[in-house]
Amino acid sequence: MATQPRTAASSQSQPPQPRRRPPGWARVVLALVAFAAAGSSPLLADIIPPLRDALASDDLVPVLSARTVLSLIPLVFYLLFTAVLTRCADHRPLRAAGLTLNRRAASAFLAGTGLAVLITVCLAVVFYALGIGGAPGLKRPDLTAGGAPVWLVLVFILSRCYVLQGTGEEALMRGYLLQSLSDRPGRAVWISTLAFTSLHLISQGGQQNVADHVFYLATPFGFALAAAYLSLVMRSVWAGVGIHGGLHLGNAIVQMVGLEASGPIVWIVTGVVFSGVGLVIASRISKQRWAEIAAHGPYSPPIDR
Template sequence: MTAHPAPTRSRLPFWACVPLACLLMFAPYLGAAPVALIEPFLPKNPSQEVSSAVNILVSCLILAAALLIFGWVARRTLGRRLAEIGLRISRDAWWLFGLGWLLSSVALVGSQLLVGGLDLPHRQFQDVEGAGLAGSALAMVVLMKVFQAVAMQGIPEELLWRGWLMHCLAARPRAALAVSALTFGAMHWISRGGQQGPGEQFVYCLQAAGFAFLAGALALRLKSLWCAIGVHAGLHLTNLALAFTPLLYDGPTVWALQAALYTALGLALLAAWKGSRVEYTR
């Protein structure tokens, strides 16, 4: 007979966990500090291949730091290992990641098609890294973007927000999801993604909150953090793929549509969910 762990209960009040999550979001970036040790040995004007390789190393160091820091925090606050808050390696991990990526793509591509098909107000996305490159330089940029999407952003941020923070309020999963998504979205007020003025900044935050909501809803429904990682990393990976297509619409209309599509998908997933706890077993 399989023994199940006792229900997760945070040793910190949830109101304290939320600001702690905001601080912890930046902590893994300290892991990239060792890169400064190799900078004196790099050429003054490194090639695209060398620059991309350094950025791949940075992504790996940030992931390693996140696993160490969040693992320690999970043990101290929840008495749980990382596997017990969602970061478990299983045979299902790959397709669950892929499903999250697919749903993220639906929202991203859908918004692009709506803007183009209905001729809605938009800007053309200009900052396409890798434009004009070919051969090994382009291949290294694509590889760098994949590492950044998965190792630097997808795994660390979902482990923190949909893994650790939601387990801090495990007995109230819907409230945990709402707080996690809204706080994560609010944190994007300091992000710079082409926003012009506070109104656009607000819509940009809604887009981040929308994909965070879908990530959490899918994780709850399928009991896997890998779904959430797929949604998050899939946003960046799909945008990378779209950079090689004519679908390069940008601006607040696009972000608002993405937020609406992400939220609608999340609500549809939660509509028939009868669960009563945050519990990731796959």
């Protein structure tokens, strides 16, 4: 009888065993499947009569309004999948995905946006000066010709840049996948970047043939690499959101002033420049920071030394 309490006490003193996660390759596959599912979710507009009718309108105002609302659908799915995978596949709190809203998040978001817009606009000016990259395959609607109010056009553009794509895609790829593999952070950066890039094989950005679809991958690869490294440096996935959305915002600005360019040279050069910026950012990450990421994840608060 005397041994029973000691046995119970000793079992209680043992630390709980951590719950096993799926292997790394399975977590990558889960992220890719979730990304594809969320990216396809705007098709749900076909079964929502008000959205379906507004999108079919000849009036630009309801069309822009419906598209703005429609951009919320994939965002909800991206964030939902990020939360489910972080909690259920990784058994980690949602804050591990780096989506916390605080002063650091605001600084990271503005830094990423400013950097991406600056790169995109400067490259557009260079391409225009050199006569590179006319965009015959792109047919963009003129948002200013249909009588839509300026505020609605601006809201639509920002929703396309940050709500439809930037926030949700970064939450899943740089929020979930990057932190999920962060026990080996250098490898995690490249896996998350390549996984994200591979999904753009079916993107439609002016490609004319199979080779164009391959060359087009240079741009998402480059800005994804920069987004990952800046997120690690600034301890917030909002830096990646800024890079991602800032690229689209820069492209929108370039389009509005008539400097839009496309084609293999443009995609490759853009990818190389963003990749170079990402590698420069990576060179500023100390060995201590890499070790901290491996031990505590990329988005943990700074450790007091």
